[in-house]
Structure formats: C-alpha cells, structure tokens
Amino acid sequence: MVFMDLPLLLDCYVQFCTYRTAYKENKVLSLEDATWFCPTTLLPLGDFLSELDKSKYVLPKNIGVKNYISTILEKHVEPHKVDDTYIPIMKASKFDQTHSEIICDLISKNMGIAEKTSVKLAVGELLDNVDQHSRCTSASFMAQRYEKMRFVEVSIFDNGITIPGSFRNSGKYGELTDPDALKKAIGGMSTKPENTRGHGLPTFISVLTGALKGEALIVSGEAAYYIESNNNEKLYKLDKKDGLSGTLIGMRIPLPMKKADVYEYIK
C-alpha cells in the first residue's frame, strides 16, 4: 500500500504494517516477491517474524533480501561484514555502552560518513535512550547508504515498553494519549526527576534536521512523529492495529553530508 502524500520514511513503516496485516488476514506471510527492504521496514519486520513459527512465512526468492531476513531472525548478531555502503544489522538483548561503542566504531570506519561526530551525536542519544528507558529484550540497528538516491538511512528498533509506556509508568504526567506522550518526549519533558533530563530526543532531532539537514521518523506505541530539515513536522495517532510494540526510529541523511558547527545544535 502506498499513501501518496506520506513521507517516504513513514511509507517504510506502512510497508511493514501492510505485511503484518496480510499475515493476520491470511495466517501466512509471503515475502517471496520482495526485492528490497529499507532498514526502517526491515527491523520491525524481523522482530515480527521472530515471533512466528517458520512454517508461517515464506522467505524472499531474492538471495540478498533472504539473507537480510535470515540475519535479523537471529537473536544476537554482531556485524559480520563491513563495507562502504552499509552497516549490517546488529542485534542484541539490549544496547549498552559496549554495543554503542561498536556502532560508533562502525560509523567512524564505514559508509564514507564525512560528519562522524554529527552522526554519532544523533545516534548516541537514541542508543542511550534504549539503554535508559526501553526495558527491551531485543534491540536492533542498521544503516544503509543509497548512493544513487544520495542518502544514508539509519534505523534503530527496540521491543521495549515504548515512549508512551515509559511516560505512563513514570506517573509524572497523569493519563496521556500516545501522541501526547510522544509530543512531550520530543519537547524535552522527561520521565526522570532531575530537571536536566529529557534532552536526548530534542538533541537527536536538532542535530539531525539542523546540522545534517536530515529527516526523522519516530514510531512508538500508537503514535508516530515525522520531521524534516525545514522543521515541517507531523504527529500521527495510529490505529491500534497499526501500532508498534516498541519504538522504531528511522532517519535519512542527505549526501553529501553538510558541514556544520554541530555543537550549536545540542539541546
């Protein structure tokens, strides 16, 4: 299903939802004809497939795509191959300092990323959020450089309690809808008591859209948020069937990456 007026990053999530709905309707999911998955589709799809019996899905005929899917179905994956075009799937029960360092190291070495500090400042806040807030049992990371389309896509997924779930658990803000909780997180409100907390997501968004001129999608529970470099932003309330048991963050950074004084964008 393609929604003509949706941002392409959000369309990647729509693609995942379409597969999930097809499975619920048919009790089997055929990926046979799939020839391409972007990271923002692949990571939640992998998590969804990992809950299914192998007899309930058909892997793609395309060997490359099949290998992608097979890799992400494994419980723990250390990046096994590195080159200039992608950072392969990394999957673990959680992302802590050790995993974060591996990912930062890969960002430093691969993909011809020119603005390493900017990318690490953006991605670092997401990795720390997984560590601090998600209470996940599975987290995955992947990045892909699309040379012809001139962008790098980076995605992080965790199957944790979601941002709205974390806000509700904190008891700090009373009853909140999922979009309202996501809005608070983006606006620097924190579930923690210290008044210096809550700057992680705002810094991620500021560095990504300001310094790197990129775009971001955050899907968490039954809410989604999209922002692009001109600060055009949208908040969505998703139907329950279209929600996510976890948090997915996708970002696209245009190439060549812009040089900027990234420290000005720290919130």
Add this chain to the structure above:
Amino acid sequence: MNTSSKKILVRTSVAKDLVTRNAATEFFKKLKKIKSNTVVLDFTGVVFMSRSFADEYIAQKNSFKTDINEINMPDTVERTLDAVSHVRTTRIEVPRLRAEHLSI
C-alpha cells in the same frame, strides 16, 4: 599534607566513544574508590562523548568530593561538555502539534 594524585586513562577505563549515561555513572563509581587528593583524567585516545554521557559526567563531577584534573581532552569532547553545560537546565519548548489520525 597528602598531595597524592592518581591518573586514570579514560579510554582504558571506559571507551574511546563515551556514549551511555550509565557508563558515566559506573565510571564515577570506580573513581570514588580511589584514595587520592586529586584524580587526573587523561582523555588520550577518546574520540567522542555523547550529550547524555556529557550531562551525567557534569552532574557526577559537580558532586565529586575529590579534585578532578582533566588532561589531553580532545576538541570534540571539550566542545560537547561546554555546549551541554550551557544548555542542560534550559527548558525546551513542547511543539504545538495536533495529532492527525492515520489508518493504514
């Protein structure tokens, strides 16, 4: 008067990419066990510090009873710490957004 000082290599003790807030907390737990008047933190080989690590580093350092002397701090780390120390208590504006319903 005891004027002892102990030098710690941050890269060895934590990592060259300092990312998570928990890593900063754990680092200072280790530092608190050191019996010395001054702790010298040598940042040789460190290449990156995240905003979250920086915020926790500043908070922990502010409440740390022993003197800390930082040496060989790379420009990227120094500028991150400087930026975070200026904005960490600043309130951020919650966006005035109304949620649109999206049915897939």
